[in-house]
Amino acid sequence: MAYDPQNIFARILRGEIPCTKVYEDDAVLAFRDIRPQAATHVLVIPKGPYTDFQDFAEKAGDAEIAGYIRGVARVAREAGVVESGYRLISNCGADAHQEVPHLHFHLFGGEPLGPLLARKGS
Numbered sequence: 001m002a003y004d005p006q007n008i009f010a011r012i013l014r015g016e017i018p019c020t021k022v023y024e025d026d027a028v029l030a031f032r033d034i035r036p037q038a039a040t041h042v043l044v045i046p047k048g049p050y051t052d053f054q055d056f057a058e059k060a061g062d063a064e065i066a067g068y069i070r071g072v073a074r075v076a077r078e079a080g081v082v083e084s085g086y087r088l089i090s091n092c093g094a095d096a097h098q099e100v101p102h103l104h105f106h107l108f109g110g111e112p113l114g115p116l117l118a119r120k121g122s
């Protein structure tokens with residue numbers, strides 16, 4: 001899938017749509033999810049145009065990958081969830097119900113989190 005520069009996170013990156021920013025550096029922008037699903041629910045996105053984790057891992061340069069991963073850890077630290085624990089989820093593609101086609105990690109924490117996945121019928 002080609003990267004769509006009009007996706008909502010690209011527009012947030014360009015400052016065309018507001019967000020509640022919690023952290024920014026050269027590699028990443030982090031902001032609060034508009035529909036939080038935990039006490040702490042932050043989205044961490046790389047600044048480059050990557051549709052999802054697979055696209056990023058296959059195409060980004062090593063410095064970009066390092067900057068993103070370190071940025072995610074920095075956001076967790078600044079959100080105060082490193083001691084209590086947190087969960088990272090990156091939805092990739094249709095079966096994962098990815099809604100926004102710009103790579104993002106959901107960072108959840110701030111309270112005990114439920115089971116990893118709710119399976120149909122369980």
Ligand code: 5GP
Nearest residue numbers: 008019031032033034035091097098099100
């Ligand atoms: P996905 O399903 O792609 O992994 O998750 C996309 C996330 O982006 C959802 O949790 C949704 O609530 C969030 N989201 C969608 N539009 C906006 C927006 O305009 N601003 C913010 N802050 N979050 C958004």
